[in-house]
Amino acid sequence: MDNELRLTIPAASEFAEQHDKLFHTINLLAIFFTVIVFAGLAFMIIVYRKGSKVNRLRAPSHNSWLEAAWTIPPLVLGLAVFFWSANLFASAYNPPRNAKEIFVIGKQWMWHMQHSNGIRENNELHLPLGEPIKLTMISQDVIHAFYVPEFRMQRMVEPGNYSVMWVTPSKPGKYHLFCNMYCGTQHSEMGGWVYVLPKEEYNRWVASAARPVAAGGIGSKMGGLSLAQQGRALYEKRDCASCHEGSGPSQGRGPSLAKLYGQRRQLQSGQSVVADDAYLRNVLYYPNEYALAGWQQSMPSYKGTLSESDVLAINAYVKTIGVSPVGEVGAPSSDAPAADTTNQQWRYMYGGESYK
C-alpha cells in the first residue's frame, strides 16, 4: 500500500513544466480572490450584525465607480491568464517537423502502439528522453482519450479521425497511462504504463524488444520488419501494385502513389484535399467518396478487410513510395503479448507496482 499523502506529481514533459507555472499562478489568483470574498463576508457579518452599535446612516445603494473597481481588475487578470494560456496551448498544438511519429490505436479496452521501426506494444509505451514525440491516434470503436498525468496532456482518440498529440518527455520514469474518456464497462482498466528512458537505455530497449512473437496477426510473419516494411507486405498481399503503378493486366487503372503524401488532390466531388494521414485512411475505407478527378473509380473498399492497424502500416509504406527505399532489413520488431483483459489487467495497472 502506498498511501503517503502527495500533493504533487512529477512534471515529465517540457509542456508539463510550463503548465505548472501557469497552474500555480492561477492558484495564487484563486486563493487571493477567495480570501478577499471570505474576509469581506466575515467583516460585514461581524461589524454589521443585527443589533451592533455602528453607524448605519446613509447606506449607499449603488456606486458606479465601485462597480468598475470590481469589474475591470478581474477582467484584466482574466485576459492576462487567457493570453498566457492560449500562447502555451498554441505551442503545444502543432508538432515540430522532426518529431518522432508513433501510431496509437485505442479500442475497448486496450491501447495498441505501433512504432515506425516496427515495434508494437500493448498498453505500454517506451519513449526516449528529450526527443519530441508525435502520437497519431485513432480509435477502432468508441471515443477514448490518451492521458498521461505527468505529461499534463491528453487528447481524445476518436473513431474515424486521426487526432494528434505531441510531447517532449523531460524526465525519465514510469508513468500511468489512462483512458480518460468514458468508454464502457472496463473503462477504468484501459491503460498501462509509459516509460521514459534515457537515450542509451532506450536504444537498448529497441535492440532487445525482439520478444517472442505472438501467434496470429501480421506480426507472426513480420518479426524484424519496420512498420513501412510490414505495410509493404500487406500492400503486396492485397495486390495494390497491380492497379497503382504495377505491371500486371490492370496496369494504369489507378493513379500512381509516388510522392503522394502531402500532395493536393482534386476529387470528383469537386473538393480539393491534401493527401494527409486522414485522406490516406479514408480513401482505403471509402473509395467512392474520395474518387479522384479524371479517373474511373474502380477501387474496392477495404473496410472490414484492413484493420486500423493495417491501414497505418500500409500508409507508412505508401508515404515512402517514390521518396525513399524501404530497405529489406529494419529494426527488430515484435508483437507484444496480447493485453490480458480478464483479471490480470487491474494488477498490471494498479496493483503491486509501486508508483514512481
Place this chain on the structure above:
Amino acid sequence: MSVSTVDRAISQKEKVRENYLNVAHTVESWLLTTDHKRIAMMYLISISFFFVLGGIFAGLVRLELTSPNGKLLSSETYNKVFSAHGIIMVFLFLVPVIPASIGNFMLPIMIGARDLAFPRLNLLSWYLYMIGGGMILASILFGGVDTGWTFYTPYSSIYANGNVALCLVGVFIAGFSSITTGLNFIVTVHKMRAPGMTWFRMPLFIWALYATSVIIMLGTPVVAITLLLVVIERTLGFGIFSPELGGDPVLFQHMFWFYSHPAVYIMMLPALGVINEIIAANCKKRIFGYEFVAFSSIAIAVFGFIVWGHHMFATSQSMYASMVFSVISFLVAVPSAIKVFNWITTMYKGSVELTSHMLFALGFIGLFTIGGLTGLYLSSIATDLHLTATYFVVAHFHYVMVGGALLGFMSGLHFWWPKMTGKMYNEFWGQLTAILMFVGFNMTFFPQFIAGWLGMPRRYHFYAQEYQVWHVASSLGASVLGIAFILPAIYLTHSLIAGKQASANPWNAVGLEWTIPSPPTTFNFPENDLPVVTWEAYEYYKEQHGHGHSDELEVGAFEWRESEEASV
C-alpha cells in the same frame, strides 16, 4: 406591541381562514388543480423523491470508491450507478428544482398576479415531468443505463447495452416540461405584472427566473433534438453520429453542450436570484447595484450560450475555435464577480441577521466563489488539457451546480417555507443543517480537486492506490453531507405537523409575497383588489408601504431607521 402578541393574534385568525391548502382535500383536487401553488407543491414532493434516489446512487458511488479495486459492485453495475446518479440529478433535480417548485409558487405572487398565464399548461408540465421521470426511472431500474449523463456517441448510440433509448425518450419528455414552464414564466412576466410593477421594480429573483426561462426556451429544444437523433441512430440505424455509418461523433458533443453548458446557468441563475432575496431580507437593505446585478444575470445568460466549446479542448477542435471559446469563458467570470461583490457590499451598513436561510445563502456564496474560481483553471486551455475529465472537473461542477443550485434551493426553501406551508420550522436545526451542509460539502469535494490535479480520471471504478487517501476523505465528507440532508427531511416534516403557525411576514421582509397571508389563498390576491405597486424593490429604508393586505405587517422594527429618517 410585541411581535409575539401579533403572531398569536394572527394564528388565531389563521386557524379558520381558508387557504390554498385547506380549500379542498380530495386527490382530484390536487391532481387536476390549476393552482400554481398546488402544482409547485406537487413538484416539490416529486423533485425531492428523485433527489433522494439520486442521493442514494451518489452514496453507493462514494462507498464503492473507498477501495481502489471496489469490492461491492461489478464494473458494469458501478457504471450504471454513476450514470443513474448523474441523469437523475441533472435532468430531474437540478434543472427543475428552483424554477418548478419555488419559482412556480412565488413568481405570480411576487409580481402581483393571481396565477401563471397558462395554468393548465403548468399542470401539463408537471405531468410531462412525471412521465419523463417515470421513463427514466424504469430505464434505470429495469436493465440500467451505463452511458453517463452525457450520453457521448458513438458509445451511447451503437456500443452501449441497456435501456439507453427509453432513458433518452424520458429525458426528451422531461425537457418539454422545462420548456412549458419557461414559456409560462416568460408570458407571465411580460403580461401579468401588477399595475405599477415595472421591470426595474421586479425583485431580482424574477429577473433571474426570466433569464432562466429564455435559456430554457432557446437551449432545451436543441438537446431534445440531439437526444432524439441518438435514439434514431440507435434504433433505426441512421448514420448521424457514428463514423461507421458515415456520421460524426464530435457533432454530438457540439449539439449536446450547446444546451448542457447553458443548462448550468439554468441551474445557477434561479439560485443566484434566490440569494438576492435572502440577502436583502436578512440585511434589511436594498441589493447594492440592483441594475448591475440584474444585467449580470442577462450577461451570464448570453455568454453562457457561446462557451460550449470549452468542453472540447481535448478533441481535435481547431486551435482558433478553442481560443475563442476560452476567452469568452473568461468573460463569464466578470458578471459572476459583479454579483458576489455586490452581495458583500449590500451587507455594508446593513443589519445582518444569521438566520438559517441567511446561513445557507452565505454557504452558497462561499461555494459559488470556489466553484467559479476553479472554473478559471478549466477555461484556460493549457491547464484544461491536463485537468479536463479528471476529478478536478467533477469537483468544479459539483461546487457550481450542487453547491450553487442546491444551497440556493435550501436557502429559498427555508426563506419561503412559512409562506408556502404556513408553518414555522425549528430555527436551531435549520442553522445547524446549513453549517453541516457547508462543511460536509467542502469535505466531500475539496479532496477531489487534489485528486484531479494528481491525475485521477473521472468515471473510474478501479483506480491507482495513490489516490485512495483522497477518495476516502471525500467519502467521509459525503457521510457528513448525507446527515445534513436527512436533518431537513425530519425537521421540515415535523414543522408541518407540529410547527407554529407562520405570520404573514415572519422575517420582516418586503415584497408582495409578504403582504398576503401564509399560506396564501387560492388566487393570491382578491380579484377586485390587486396590489398597485408604488415602491421600488427592497424598500427597506423607507416607511413600510401599505395597501389592502398589509395591515398585519409589523412596521418600524429598526431603531436605526428612525434616526436615518430624522437625519434626512
